[in-house]
Amino acid sequence: MNARQRFINTFQGRPVDRQYLMPEGLWVQTEKRWRAEGMTDADVGLIDFDGLARVSVKDMTPPFETEVLQREGDKVVMRAATGEIVRTWEHGEDHSPGYQVLESPVRDWATWESIKPRLDPDHPDHTGEGWAEMIEEVKNSGQPVTLDAGHSFSIFGYTRDLMGDGVYTTFYDDPSLMHEIMDFLGERIIRLMERASEHVRIDMLRLWEDMAYKGAPLISPKLFKEFMLEPTRRVCDAARRLGIPCIRLDSDGDVTQLIPLWLEAGVNAIEPFEVAAGMDVNKVRAEFGDDLFMMGGFDKRVLAQSQTEIDAEFTRLRPAIEEGRYFLSVDHSIPPDGSWDNYRYYAQRKMELAGEGVGFPSNMEKLPLLCCFQSFLKLLVLRWVQWRVHRPAPG
Numbered sequence: 529m530n531a532r533q534r535f536i537n538t539f540q541g542r543p544v545d546r547q548y549l550m551p552e553g554l555w556v557q558t559e560k561r562w563r564a565e566g567m568t569d570a571d572v573g574l575i576d577f578d579g580l581a582r583v584s585v586k587d588m589t590p591p592f593e594t595e596v597l598q599r600e601g602d603k604v605v606m607r608a609a610t611g612e613i614v615r616t617w618e619h620g621e622d623h624s625p626g627y628q629v630l631e632s633p634v635r636d637w638a639t640w641e642s643i644k645p646r647l648d649p650d651h652p653d654h655t656g657e658g659w660a661e662m663i664e665e666v667k668n669s670g671q672p673v674t675l676d677a678g679h680s681f682s683i684f685g686y687t688r689d690l691m692g693d694g695v696y697t698t699f700y701d702d703p704s705l706m707h708e709i710m711d712f713l714g715e716r717i718i719r720l721m722e723r724a725s726e727h728v729r730i731d732m733l734r735l736w737e738d739m740a741y742k743g744a745p746l747i748s749p750k751l752f753k754e755f756m757l758e759p760t761r762r763v764c765d766a767a768r769r770l771g772i773p774c775i776r777l778d779s780d781g782d783v784t785q786l787i788p789l790w791l792e793a794g795v796n797a798i799e800p801f802e803v804a805a806g807m808d809v810n811k812v813r814a815e816f817g818d819d820l821f822m823m824g825g826f827d828k829r830v831l832a833q834s835q836t837e838i839d840a841e842f843t844r845l846r847p848a849i850e851e852g853r854y855f856l857s858v859d860h861s862i863p864p865d866g867s868w869d870n871y872r873y874y875a876q877r878k879m880e881l882a883g884e885g886v887g888f889p890s891n892m893e894k895l896p897l898l899c900c901f902q903s904f905l906k907l908l909v910l911r912w913v914q915w916r917v918h919r920p921a922p923g
Contacts, residue, residue: 529544530670530671531578531670532581532671532672534548535672536731538852539773539797539821539853540773541853546883547855547881548672548855549577549578549882550577550857551578551580551857552577552862553858553861553862554575554861554862555861555862555863557864558862558863558864558866561867562867562868565869566868571872574872577878577879580673580732581665581674582666582673582674583662583663583666583673583674583676583724583730584662584677584678585654585655585677585720585723586655586677587677587678588609588610588646588680589648589654590646591609591646592608592611592633593607593609594606594607594609599618600615602618602619603616603617603618604616604617604618611633611643612629612630612633613629613630613631614628614629615627615628616628629692631692632690632691632692632694634690634691634709635694636702640708640709643690647680647713649715649716649719649723650719650723655723663728673728673729673731673732674730674731674733675720675721675724675730675732675734675772677717678736679736680713680716681717681733682713682736682737682738683710683713683714683756683759684737684739684746684747684756685736685737685739685779686713687709687713691709696747699747699751703755707755710756713759714763715759717735717763717766718762718763718766721733721763725770725771730770731772731773731774732775732776733763733767733774733775733776734777735763735775735776735778735795736777736779737777739779739781739786740779740780740782740783740805741782742781742804742806743805743806744782744785745782745783745786752789753789756793757789757792760790760795761792761793763794764793764794774796774797774821775796776798776799777795778798779798780800781802781805782802783807784806784812787812787820788816791820796819796820797820797821797822799822799857800823800824800857800858800859801823802859802860803825803827804827804859807859808825809822809825809845809848810847810848813847813851821853821854822855823857824860825854825856825859826845826874828859828860828862831862831865831871831874832863832866832867833870834870835873838873838874849881858874
């Protein structure tokens with residue numbers, strides 16, 4: 529059983545040889561620290577695990593030309609490829625990620641209309657150079673295929689990227705503009721899904737929203753229902769029509785109030801259930817049941833503690849693991865405050881749980897017996913139907 533079969537079977541509740549192991553994400557600084565502590569190229573499998581084959585499309589075509597507008601010591605003010613004017617580190621890889629947005633590219637109807645051609649989903653450059661080679665590579669990878677366009681595969685998240693903090697007041701000051709942008713972004717995702725599905729079967733659509741902070745969503749459920757529900761529903765309906773089983777949505781923060789709205793729209797998998805924001809996959813499972821597939825949930829902060837605390841975190845997550853419909857992974861990209869030794873211990877424990885087959889219908893060694901039992905049941909049902917059809921009439 530390869531990784532793709534394992535992923536699909538797990539997602540659909542069918543037998544697997546072992547748990548599918550989700551890849552983990554790292555900060556650049558994390559990999560730099562770990563390599564200084566002994567990590568080698570041969571260890572990449574402890575991060576990628578079963579892997580994901582990504583079909584990537586560009587978020588803006590053509591991107592804006594990057595340009596340094598002003599230097600301020602070790603920082604620069606520049607126009608980014610996204611069209612934003614930002615203040616950032618001149619050598620960003622040496623610092624914590626992040627930048628300050630000074631001006632967003634969309635501020636009103638005029639700036640929105642000027643940027644729309646760069647988001648045209650039928651523009652040939654969205655697939656770009658190397659598209660055919662990428663498609664062949666993912667087809668032959670044996671891994672689940674995910675369609676990913678970074679931040680631009682979202683309704684709220686990319687609108688906020690385009691408008692900055694102005695997004696929050698525009699809901700009230702110009703609701704027609706908000707409807708126009710969010711409806712457009714939904715239709716754009718659908719068209720890019722259709723284009724990709726012409727070349728390869730997609731197993732997972734990855735949506736990115738990041739629309740909650742530690743205590744609550746960034747917009748109210750009322751605004752979600754008014755502006756986001758229908759475009760999100762149309763995206764999910766199109767994904768199902770195209771045969772995409774997993775509609776995965778990524779949002780940090782406390783998303784408790786948003787989960788029922790995403791489920792209503794048709795999303796069936798959510799990540800990363802950030803523990804620092806109070807998210808607990810055990811409680812989420814108890815509240816929302818098996819309709820929701822969960823990913824993430826392991827507190828990233830524990831990797832900076834001891835191996836005893838790492839074991840305790842696995843123990844805390846054991847009920848969700850045993851119930852299934854859950855891919856365990858760290859609840860965010862891993863920051864550099866944890867050691868390579870600690871991460872290796874985490875990876876080892878994660879693989880041990882997968883080897884136990886915890887939370888899944890069957891281990892591979894049980895598959896022949898299960899298949900025989902299923903065949904026997906099918907034969908029994910067939911014989912019963914034949915008897916019902918051909919039995920003599922009474923009297």
